[in-house]
Amino acid sequence: MKIDTNIKPTGVVQNYCSNCGSKLVVAQPDGDNKLRYVCSDCDTVHYENPKMVVGCIVSHQGKILLCRRAIEPRANFWTVPGGFMELNETIAAAAMRETYEEALAEVEIDGILAVIDVVHARQAHIFFHGTLKGDSYGVGEESTDTRLFAPADIPWNEIAFPSGTMALKHYLHVLATDEQSVLYAQAGRIKHP
Structure with missing residues (x-):
């Protein structure tokens, strides 16, 4: 040695x-x-080793569920429900748990949508697509607001993280083309105005 x-x-x-x-x-x-x-x-x-972050793009009746962050980093920005994976859970279970914690929403996971390397933060982000079970959602402890957005109404300039923007855009691409694919990409740093 x-x-x-x-x-x-x-x-x-x-x-x-x-x-x-x-x-x-x-x-x-x-x-x-x-x-x-x-x-x-x-x-x-x-x-x-890198940290695993999971998220879920939740759809319901043609709209997408987003949460306004209550905590740093990027408090008051909109995000896909997500967060750090815990020990002893699968990536899908982590995405469902984070979605419930942030948006009080129970989801049915449909599959992996995107895998995004965030090398500068020493993280890998895995995004699922899921559908809302029933009509129920709300504001969890880490959020100040939750809303269903029509794709045309997504507040793109207020999305918290580049990986979330990339996953959302890929989801909309899949919807528009009916091309079932998993995005693999690398996210850069947040660009501040």
Whole structure:
């Protein structure tokens, strides 16, 4: 193992081993090609992996359900219901849970709509399409408003994140062309005016 005390891996700085509590060093483990945080005592390698974010484009009677964010980042902007995946749940279950938490909406998942890399944020976003079960939806704790928008009325300049915009546009493309496809793309940073 090659130790380097001057260079740090990208991402979150880690100081102590979650396995034994000893000091971490920056090293390139044998057989690896990247610098990692490695425990100086038990040799546990602490990998940095991207976070999974899931969302659901919910349709109901030709309209799309959006939530106005109550929390940062991007408070007061509109978004597709979504958030971070938790341990011990499937990606579809995470999308349904997030949709209920943000919009008090129960959905039937129809399938994956988009997979979008958000490399600068160390995330991967997976968007599903789902249909609203019944007519019930509301304002969850992380939202200040929820609304069904006709496609022509979507507030494009007020959508919180580029990945949400990309997934919404792909959904509208699928509707217009009846071409069943999954978008794979990479989202850039938010452009501030």
